[in-house]
Amino acid sequence: MDAATWGLVIATFVACFVEMVEATTIVMAMGYTRSWKSALAGTFAALGALAVVTVFAGYALATWLPESALQLAIGGLLLIFGLQWLRKAILRSSGRKAVHDEDKIYQEEVAAAKAAGESKGSLDMFSFMVSFKGVFLEGMEVVFIVITFGLNANNIPGASAGAVAAVVIVLTVAVVLRRPLSMINENLLKYGVGLLLASFGTYWAVEGIGIFQAGRESLDWPGHDLMILVLLAAWLVLSRIFVAVLKVPAATPAPVGTPVEVEK
Amino acid sequence: MKFLKSFGQFWYDFIIGDDWKIGVAVLTALVVLFVAMKAELFGDTGLTLLGGAAVVVAFAISLAIDVRPKKR
Numbered sequence: 001m002d003a004a005t006w007g008l009v010i011a012t013f014v015a016c017f018v019e020m021v022e023a024t025t026i027v028m029a030m031g032y033t034r035s036w037k038s039a040l041a042g043t044f045a046a047l048g049a050l051a052v053v054t055v056f057a058g059y060a061l062a063t064w065l066p067e068s069a070l071q072l073a074i075g076g077l078l079l080i081f082g083l084q085w086l087r088k089a090i091l092r093s094s095g096r097k098a099v100h101d102e103d104k105i106y107q108e109e110v111a112a113a114k115a116a117g118e119s120k121g122s123l124d125m126f127s128f129m130v131s132f133k134g135v136f137l138e139g140m141e142v143v144f145i146v147i148t149f150g151l152n153a154n155n156i157p158g159a160s161a162g163a164v165a166a167v168v169i170v171l172t173v174a175v176v177l178r179r180p181l182s183m184i185n186e187n188l189l190k191y192g193v194g195l196l197l198a199s200f201g202t203y204w205a206v207e208g209i210g211i212f213q214a215g216r217e218s219l220d221w222p223g224h225d226l227m228i229l230v231l232l233a234a235w236l237v238l239s240r241i242f243v244a245v246l247k248v249p250a251a252t253p254a255p256v257g258t259p260v261e262v263e264k
Numbered sequence: 265m266k267f268l269k270s271f272g273q274f275w276y277d278f279i280i281g282d283d284w285k286i287g288v289a290v291l292t293a294l295v296v297l298f299v300a301m302k303a304e305l306f307g308d309t310g311l312t313l314l315g316g317a318a319v320v321v322a323f324a325i326s327l328a329i330d331v332r333p334k335k336r
Contacts, residue, residue, distance in 0.1 A: 072294075077279070080290050083323055084281045087330070096331065205290070206315035209297050219301075219315075220308040231316060238320060246331055 004225050008153045011196040012162030015145045018189045019138040020170035022105075026134030028174065029109030030127040038124035042131030050139040058147050058156070068218040072208025074148040079205050081144075082197025089191035090239055095248035145197070152204050195239065199231040285329055289322035 030039035061070060091097035113126065142163055150159035203221065210218040221227040279287050297315040300306065306314060 076290060076294065079319065080279055080281075080287050083286045083290065084283065086323075087283060087286060087327060090327065091331075202316055202319050205294060206297060206312050206319070209294060209301060209311075209315065212298060212301065219312050221312045222309045227312075234316070234320065238324070242324075242327060246327075 004153065004228075005155060005158050007196075007228065008149055008155055008158045009162040009165075011193070011200065012146055012149055012159045013166045014189055014196065015193045016142045016163040016166035017170060018186060018193055019142045020166055021186055023135045023138040024170055024174045025106050026109055027131045028179070029106050030113055030131050033110050033113040034127040035124040038127035039131040041123065042128040042133075043135050045128075046132045046135035046139060049136055050143055053140070054143045054147065057143070058151070061147065062151055066211065066216060068208050068211040068216055070208070071152055071204040071218055072211055074152055075201050075204025075206070075208050077144075077201075078148050078197050079201030081141075082194050082199075082201045085190055085194030086198050086235065086239060087194075089187065089194050090242045090246065092187055093191070093243040094246035096246060149200065152200075191239075195232060195235050198235045199228055202231050202235075203228050283326070283330060285326035286323070289326040290319065293318035293322040 027039050027043050030042075061074070065073065088097060109130070113130070146156075146159045146163045150156035153159070207218040207221065210216070213219075223230070281287075293315065296318045297311060300314055301311055305311075
């Protein structure tokens with residue numbers, strides 16, 4: 001496997017890992033407090049819906065769009081998505097935003113499940129719908145990342161392999177531990193994913209602007225794929241500078257008006 | 265109808281998310297690159313480097329706006 005393929009597999013693995021941890025927390029909260037049968041039914045229904053979306057979206061994108069348009073559209077979306085993660089990571093590292101707390105989210109889901117009341121019938125619709133929504137929404141982000149990385153790097157199997165490995169590992173750990181995966185440093189992982197998405201997104205979006213040239217050819221970065229590593233280093237250095245500049249002293253509470261939340 | 269609403273909400277959350285300024289920053293950077301390309305200011309190397317720099321600067325500005333002290 002060459003360096004570009006490794007980069008692709010690692011990027012989809014880490015991104016999928018983060019999303020899987022979040023989805024697993026929701027399903028476990030429903031399963032332990034209400035009904036495993038309904039929570040798992042919701043999970044499998046969501047996975048089925050995701051499979052359909054993946055096939056259609058992948059086929060449509062690969063068939064209808066020229067390469068440079070694909071790079072621009074997908075690179076642009078990836079860039080926006082990645083920079084949003086990077087922004088959150090910078091604000092969290094600098095103490096301006098509350099860190100993502102999987103334990104707290106689990107407790108909130110459990111409280112909501114208990115407050116929802118008893119369900120009539122064989123299927124607990126509350127567990128089903130919460131699990132379905134959680135898995136589908138987190139899964140859509142994974143699908144987006146796998147399709148975009150896979151199509152732009154022309155390696156859907158490599159991107160899928162990274163995602164499948166993450167699913168298997170998270171599920172195995174969850175089954176063995178039987179509790180939310182709060183020991184995983186999700187904030188650090190999200191920071192890493194933000195850097196990867198921002199780097200690949202910058203690379204592809206800029207290349208894709210070439211769609212507006214006379215020949216509709218993508219722009220060529222100097223050094224080609226190697227430039228992704230340079231962009232990765234640039235985003236890393238830049239983000240560390242932002243963190244250092246924006247750092248809120250430990251003794252000082254976050255300024256009034258800054259967003260502080262526990263993200264779901 | 266409900267599905268369409270959810271679908272629209274998903275894309276809104278995806279693109280706009282917590283901070284609309286990120287989407288605007290990326291769009292602005294790409295427009296700058298587009299204008300430079302149409303004006304034939306540089307070759308591919310110059311354009312790609314300009315594009316990368318434009319994205320970085322636009323993101324930095326959006327973050328600076330985000331964390332500026334709020335007026336009371």
